[in-house]
Amino acid sequence: MKDEVASRKERAENLKGMGCSRKRVEDARFTQGKGNYVDDLKLDGMLFGDFVRSPYAHARITRIDTAAALEVPGVLAVLTAKDLEPLGLHWMPTLAGDKQMVLADGKVLFQGQEVAFVVAEDRYAAADGIEAVEVEYEELPVLVDPFEALTSDVVLREDTVDANGNPVDGAHGPRKHHNHIFTWEAGDKDPTAEVLANAEVVAEETMYYHRTHPCPLETCGCVASMDKVNGKLTLWGTFQAPHAIRTVVSLISGIEEHNIRVISPDIGGGFGNKVGAYPGYVCSVVASIVTGKPVKWIEDRMDNLMTTAFARDYWMKGRISATKDGKITGLHCHVTADHGGFDACADPTKFPAGFMNICTGSYDIPTAYLQVDGAYTNKAPGGVSYRCSFRVTEAVYFIERMIEVLAIELNMDAAELRRINFIKKEQFPYQAALGWEYDSGDYHTAWEKALKAVDYDGLRAEQAQRVEDFKAGKTRKLMGVGLSFFTEIVGAGPVKNCDILGLGMFDSCEIRIHPTGSAIARLGTISQGQGHATTFAQILASEIGLPADSITIEEGDTDTAPYGLGTYGSRSTPVAGAATAMAGRKIRAKAQMIAAYLMEVHDDDVEFDVDRFVVKGAPEKFKTMKEIAFAAYNQAIPGIEPGLEAVSYYDPPNMTYPFGAYVCVMDIDVDTGVTDIRRFYALDDCGTRINPMIIEGQVHGGLTEALAVALGQEIAYDDMGNVKTGTLMDFFLPTAWEVPNYETDYTVTPSPHHPIGAKGVGESPHVGGVPCFSNAVHDAFRAFGLRHTNMPHDHWRIWKTANELGLHG
Amino acid sequence: MIPAAFEYYRPKDMAAVLSILEEHGDEARVMAGGHSLIPMMKLRMADVQHLIDLQDVDGLSGIEIGADAIRIGAMVTQAAIIDHPDLAQTAPILREAALQIADPQVRYMGTVGGNVANGDPGNDMPGLMQCLDAAFTVVGPDGEREIAARDFYEAAYMTAREDQEVLTAISIPLPKGGYAYEKQKRKIGDYATAAAAVQIVKDGAACASASIAMTNLSDTPVYCEAAGAALAGTSVDNAALSAAVAAMLDDIDPTEDNRGPVAFKKHVAGVILRRAITRAWSRA
């Protein structure tokens, strides 16, 4: 028996299945510079297209003259809105139900907007052509502040008003004003008002979650190639959702979907920036149709930062009520959402403010109400989920700041306040006041583990001493202990309420087992650095008993992969990972029948054992999966079709709800505003852990982007709508130098509805990290009376806080 | 981010450089490491039709340490400054400052000559050279001349060097006493929010002399003679520090940018200078 157990363990290890820190199979090519990104693609006769962009944030275009540009050697064509209009392609639908100009149609609404598309033999000629296009602008009043936009007489979008100048309905209902996009509500308005009115304690705060940008290392781009002979369009690009792009291209171009092949090659990071459709894609397709040649378009860094999808830009006003001893009774949240010139958010269609209604966080808050108003301004469009599920960073930042403010109001320790209000383990599945049903959680266990790991009481004692020393003039450094406890909502999502442009947000996996016992599996998702080729093979290895090393994972080619909605919002593992397990189980079910036939027993008399089927009670009688695979191809088995393949389309019954507990210890130089992160502890519970090493890597990356956003990363505009942070000199992208050491930890609370209990982890560290860094800054100044100050906490803003608190003497 | 077309030259000697400059006038420019110039060309903010690469020109990359002075060729890279063992002994402030410039990749390409010739108020070496009272050797159609670093900078990107002159070397009197280069920046690869170069000579318990220059706090580097004078003869106590800071604040004229508003920059300039003096004094 002992031998058998040992050998079972050994066999399981050989599979490198779930739980194994298998090295990433992708890294062999990435670390050798052998990746294949869209800009690596070179096709015969390929042309290069690039944009003339608006220098103004709001202007009417009175003239475009392309004659001089067409004289530039190597320039072949210049497209303007006039050229696209006959094709109906001068505007395109956005994922948020709005529409967006492909090329400026009479006016521009943000700096950097696409005005004309110059097509040339190479990118040098295109750049010269851009210089030579003459555009005359008539400047219009600029609105960069959403509150001003919502009261201004200036009409940003002429399609938002009728002939009499009255606002017409938008995609999500009536408009309150011509620059208003939508109102979205969740929860109970009147009961919440009543709870707040009668509460013992109410804390109120207004916070601005600044505009920032996902800034993937690889910018957005594509190559479009229209084969005029067979009528097929191939489109390679940086697409986080290749199938959705195929469908959108078909719908707007009229090309039948079977004639469109979309391919996402290796992608150098997405973080939400590469979910939507951009004018560059449409123009490249049109240019390829016009010229009959492949056309490449690649953004440079400034284009990327200034024009393709930004993130955040939420003005959030909160009121939270509690009893005197700290039990939260109600929460009210109002958001003014700045969407820029077009509503090009990438959210499930029915959720114009994403899952902002997860803003009751990890707490048992009986009554709550949320209202979000979207506004147009003269800024770039977007509003994507930058390393988070839809608007979840905003929601978690909001509640984790509100908790801190309430703790101040109650004069209570913020860790204790959280402890009092966490949803209890036995309350799951938990129905939250704003609509979601949390599938599982064990918050108290995670919290106690985290506080113990960092010696929370010791930190508080040290901090108290530091405050005394500061007051006594012995030090100029303050110490902050940042706390955050987050609950994510990922894995969009159930088709009953989640769709994008009518496409249900299921996902898929198709498996083919080869005769010699290796396999290929294709999914509807697409890795952008998450390591899908590694982890999905591990899921399958455990499910079907073939080694992960013998399983190829392929994604991103719509001609071969089954339909899926792509990778963002931590949905790959919750949705496509589930499809993978389910497809694997179909393989296993057929394998069981084959095994039973081969061993001449009844189907029910064999059972799966790691990498084989054994006859129950007689483990020496078995058929390995490898043998079964061969049999599937070389024997005529009565009643069973040859081959061993399966496909699964998985419609998840619910979202998954990963959670975590983070602590940051920070020292702040009061005189210069310089911060130093002494310690960062991150406990993540993402349910079943498929590959601990990849989880750790994801946590490091997400925390680093959280640090960036909290401490300096922003897209800032001046009053004229000029982008002030258009290069990496001013847009903060941390390097190894700025990044502290991260300590990672975990608990495991499997998702009860997911086939393997996994929840998703890629975005959790970002969601939980931002409030943790921010709370550390706030906490350092709590003893001196700070309640709230807006991110990003860069040097001068921290200095300003210290200055306003009178700490500079 | 693609530059306009340009003609590329890679001459082997200075005579050839000068003749190309003469032929094309202000349409021609020399390039050293290219790490200030190429970004400007890519942004099409610099229009250079004839680009003269100095990489192959002989005699521009030596470091000589003499009895009274150090002579650094214009094409010496910032990385070479950091790696030079004798330089770290004789003029350690050079190394301390160079380590705070940009990042290793930039420092392998960026040269000392390009850094001081550029005239960008954000560059760290100009202030450093003013602190050290360096002199720049330039050669042009009318021969060679020397310009003191303290007289070199006129306004942002405007220097005493004529368009047809090329900087060949920098000579620095052997520095004496304690030193410090203190710089606050937002991140690696960033120009200074405020930076201070300080060199202090101690005589017994008192400061014999001090030289102070500030970076990125005006449209040129700022040599603060009065701030240095405020330290001379004192024990560099708190009162002397305050006097030096006050004198420095009179000399600088920062402008608001993404690093912060003027009040913040002035405050930080004061803090940075205080720290630089304190550190230099502790090493004097």
Ligand SMILES: Cc1cc2nc3c(=O)[nH]c(=O)nc-3n(C[C@H](O)[C@H](O)[C@H](O)COP(=O)(O)OP(=O)(O)OC[C@H]3O[C@@H](n4cnc5c(N)ncnc54)[C@H](O)[C@@H]3O)c2cc1C
């Ligand atoms: C990301 C980044 C961060 C940076 N951060 C910093 C920083 O923190 N601090 C800092 O000081 N610098 C910084 N720099 C600038 C860097 O140090 C540059 O390399 C340096 O300023 C210029 O040196 P270069 O050799 O590259 O000159 P180039 O770019 O080749 O030339 C710059 C200018 O000087 C002229 N020039 C060059 N050599 C001569 C010569 N011998 N005679 C006459 N004219 C000449 C050129 O014509 C040109 O106008 C940074 C650069 C980058 C790209």
